[in-house]
Amino acid sequence: MDLIFGKNKKEQLEPVKAKVTGRIPAWLQGTLLRNGPGMHTVGESRYNHWFDGLALLHSFTIRDGEVHYRSKYLRSDTYNANIEANRIVVSEFGTMAYPDPCKNIFSKAFSYLSHTIPDFTDNCLINIMKCGDDFYATTETNYIRKIDPWTLETLQKVDYRKYVAINLATSHPHYDGAGDVLNMGTSIVDKGKTKYVIFKIPATMPEAKRKGKSPLRHTEVFCSIPSRSLLSPSYYHSFGISENYIVFLEQPFRLDILKMATAYMRGVSWASCMAFHREDKTYIHIIDQRTRKPVPTKFYTDAMVVFHHVNAYEEGDCILFDVIAYEDNSLYQLFYLANLNKDFEENCRLTSVPTLRRFAVPLHVDKNAEVGSNLIKVASTTATALKEKDDQVYCQPEALYEGLELPRINYAHNGKQYRYVFAAEVQWSPIPTKILKYDILTKSTLKWSEKCCWPAEPLFVPAPGAKDEDDGIILSAIVSTDPQKPPFLLILDAKNFTELARASVAVEMHLDLHGLFIPGTDGGTRSQTPAETQADEAADCQAASQA
Numbered sequence: 001m002d003l004i005f006g007k008n009k010k011e012q013l014e015p016v017k018a019k020v021t022g023r024i025p026a027w028l029q030g031t032l033l034r035n036g037p038g039m040h041t042v043g044e045s046r047y048n049h050w051f052d053g054l055a056l057l058h059s060f061t062i063r064d065g066e067v068h069y070r071s072k073y074l075r076s077d078t079y080n081a082n083i084e085a086n087r088i089v090v091s092e093f094g095t096m097a098y099p100d101p102c103k104n105i106f107s108k109a110f111s112y113l114s115h116t117i118p119d120f121t122d123n124c125l126i127n128i129m130k131c132g133d134d135f136y137a138t139t140e141t142n143y144i145r146k147i148d149p150w151t152l153e154t155l156q157k158v159d160y161r162k163y164v165a166i167n168l169a170t171s172h173p174h175y176d177g178a179g180d181v182l183n184m185g186t187s188i189v190d191k192g193k194t195k196y197v198i199f200k201i202p203a204t205m206p207e208a209k210r211k212g213k214s215p216l217r218h219t220e221v222f223c224s225i226p227s228r229s230l231l232s233p234s235y236y237h238s239f240g241i242s243e244n245y246i247v248f249l250e251q252p253f254r255l256d257i258l259k260m261a262t263a264y265m266r267g268v269s270w271a272s273c274m275a276f277h278r279e280d281k282t283y284i285h286i287i288d289q290r291t292r293k294p295v296p297t298k299f300y301t302d303a304m305v306v307f308h309h310v311n312a313y314e315e316g317d318c319i320l321f322d323v324i325a326y327e328d329n330s331l332y333q334l335f336y337l338a339n340l341n342k343d344f345e346e347n348c349r350l351t352s353v354p355t356l357r358r359f360a361v362p363l364h365v366d367k368n369a370e371v372g373s374n375l376i377k378v379a380s381t382t383a384t385a386l387k388e389k390d391d392q393v394y395c396q397p398e399a400l401y402e403g404l405e406l407p408r409i410n411y412a413h414n415g416k417q418y419r420y421v422f423a424a425e426v427q428w429s430p431i432p433t434k435i436l437k438y439d440i441l442t443k444s445t446l447k448w449s450e451k452c453c454w455p456a457e458p459l460f461v462p463a464p465g466a467k468d469e470d471d472g473i474i475l476s477a478i479v480s481t482d483p484q485k486p487p488f489l490l491i492l493d494a495k496n497f498t499e500l501a502r503a504s505v506a507v508e509m510h511l512d513l514h515g516l517f518i519p520g521t522d523g524g525t526r527s528q529t530p531a532e533t534q535a536d537e538a539a540d541c542q543a544a545s546q547a
């Protein structure tokens with residue numbers, strides 16, 4: 001497993017032509033751009049956790065049936081400082097680093113103090129975000145890094161705090177039809193006012209306002225929700241949106257701000273400042289997008305840990321929302337490299353299987369409804385919402401499917417009724433070995449797998465003029481543990497899960513996390529005519545809606 005997780009991967013700066021077998025649909029033109037950790041040791045020093053690894057961007061450019069692959073490390077300040085020092089000098093999720101070990105006691109004390117309010121890493125290794133015409137590599141701190149999606153070059157470092165008062169932000173933003181970004185973050189430094197902030201970055205601005213300026217300048221706070229606990233806000237990795245509402249889970253997997261403030265001094269990692277409180281509840285916040293205010297009813301469910309929201313939509317008088325839920329936080333525990341490298345099979349058993357759960361939240365709670373009555377009247381789900389004495393509502397989910405992670409949908413259905421979830425199959429180990437398509441209506445699955453193959457998150461790309469939700473293809477970068485089998489881009493027909501083509505490249509490829517597809521024939525390799533620019537802009541909106 002060291003081959004997949006622990007080994008530093010070489011970057012492939014020059015585009016390399018892939019060997020294509022099968023036939024790539026003629027309409028499939030564009031670039032699959034993805035992100036994930038690629039370097040786990042610097043000099044003699046090693047990261048503790050897989051989520052600490054230095055961001056390695058990679059892309060597959062598909063044009064006229066041909067595929068070119070390239071990869072490049074994100075030249076973050078973190079990367080540059082580490083490489084210059086030839087050791088890890090910037091702290092990451094699971095590794096606390098000490099930049100100046102030789103300092104005397106006074107400057108050491110000073111250094112500790114300056115770390116009380118930490119300056120987080122800009123090692124943006126999780127996802128790619130599209131913002132107007134710009135692309136950013138993202139993580140969960142206050143920093144994002146602008147990148148050139150074609151050359152994979154690293155551009156400006158952007159500090160969200162310049163535009164909105166947050167210290168952490170998700171790397172799973174949502175996009176509306178116009179391509180505007182809706183994201184969430186947490187403000188933790190203002191201790192009296194720890195809060196979750198939902199913010200919007202408009203994709204397009206009137207010409208006069210725009211003039212080459214970043215759309216981030218026009219970021220606006222959409223709504224903020226005070227944290228239930230001022231010193232321990234919830235950790236969250238994503239959130240859900242329906243047409244009119246936002247779904248935010250304030251789960252009992254929390255960050256301890258006091259522990260974080262002393263972590264540097266105590267020599268412990270940020271990860272050690274997070275704890276799951278199984279005795280607590282998970283609060284379900286529903287924010288009305290029209291009023292920009294939370295619905296006042298207190299909805300809750302049992303303690304759980306959710307990283308990925310799948311989708312949410314309104315049906316009848318309620319919101320249905322689907323998430324991949326765990327009984328505990330064992331997932332983050334398992335990604336310590338020490339667990340991933342030795343005795344993998346034994347150490348890497350999840351104590352709870354990631355399960356697709358559907359929740360139903362009533363939008364209008366009848367004050368006169370009987371205590372104990374189920375407020376959900378839609379027939380399509382067995383999820384319940386029970387009225388309680390104190391006007392709270394207790395939601396119990398319907399378990400739809402066990403053993404899946406890294407969910408994606410046809411993003412044209414985001415916020416709307418939908419039928420298919422594309423995901424990686426994971427059972428008792430967090431590492432995917434299959435790709436699956438789950439049909440919520442028939443509760444049936446289609447799967448793709450191959451010996452020694454480790455698939456990445458499957459991404460859906462709609463066919464032009466698509467009518468059905470699954471009219472399109474699935475893209476997934478596959479790495480293998482068989483030295484005879486080079487990594488490849490897999491292209492499946494999303495309807496029946498048959499393989500249409502694969503594009504193999506004899507390079508060192510990393511197992512990645514998330515990314516997006518940029519449709520169009522541009523690839524930064526030729527100049528464009530104005531007409532093409534317009535066409536690409538339209539295509540870009542589509543890219544945003546798929547991300």
Ligand SMILES: CC1=C(/C=C/C(C)=C/C=C/C(C)=C/C=O)C(C)(C)CCC1
Pocket residue numbers: 051052091092093120121126139140141168237270271307513
């Ligand atoms: C550095 C840092 C963080 C980083 C978190 C990361 C990097 C999480 C990655 C999560 C992934 C990849 C989940 C996949 O499901 C925190 C804890 C937000 C806060 C403190 C500083």
Ligand SMILES: [Fe+2]
Pocket residue numbers: 172237307308514
């Ligand atoms: Fe994620």
